[in-house]
Amino acid sequence: MDAFKPAVWQTCRVLANEKRLKMLWQLFVHGEMSMGQLARAVDLKEPNASKDLKMLNACGLVRCERRRNYVFYSAAANPEIAHSEALLDALKQCHCDGWPFERVILMATAFTHPRRIDIVQALGEGAVEKTRLSVTTQISPQSLYRHLRKLKSRGFVAKEGQEVRLLEQTEKLPGALLAAALG
Known part of the structure; x- marks a missing residue:
């Protein structure tokens, strides 16, 4: 997947995963978390959480920032990806409205x-x-x-x-x- 121009179908495939949605929901609640914190919060092994976070980042839905030995993630749209801001806002609304992951x-x-x-x-x-x-x-x-x-x-x-x-x-x-x- 091109890091700056993912196709809509690629972004939707990334979103069609309960663990990735759980990570986004955690970021909506906590604002910012390390990869390890997210992995524990959604019961994933760190390599799997890292892979999923990279996918969310490539779709423009999360931002990562390295601080010393840790990488912190937050839910933030990448302005270089046309649909990321509207999708992230819509996903936040789903979180606020209590949509079940299955519906998303x-x-x-x-x-x-x-x-x-x-x-x-x-x-x-x-x-x-x-x-x-x-x-x-x-x-x-x-x-x-x-x-x-x-x-x-x-x-x-x-x-x-x-x-x-x-x-x-x-x-x-x-x-x-x-x-x-x-x-």
Whole structure:
């Protein structure tokens, strides 16, 4: 993953993990923690926690700062990554609202495949007939059906007859994810 330009689907794959979300939630509560403190707080071995924190950092959701022999992490958006600030704000809202991790993961998994990003971008201009959407995105009808089913089950698209359209998002996290996918 490019440290400064992760694809939206890569960021969503990073977010679709309960341990990483638990680490973010810890940072929301405590502000700043060392890698060792985070590892203990979420019951991870330090090498695994370090790897997960590097992934969150690469997505622009955490900042790290070395002080002597320790590295401290805080939840902070990287301004060089276009969608990181809105996603981090939405994740903080999920934390404040008490969203279960499963719900956050469900929303993130709507966009964990680059083809679903292509579909959403093709629908960005308005409703599209399914056959045309298959041609536009160069996704086979069978594969398109599977991706649309996932997007529909997560509340991002609606099928009306042969047309598919994006649904307006009223909650912060789904809205931030959709905006990131639309680019």
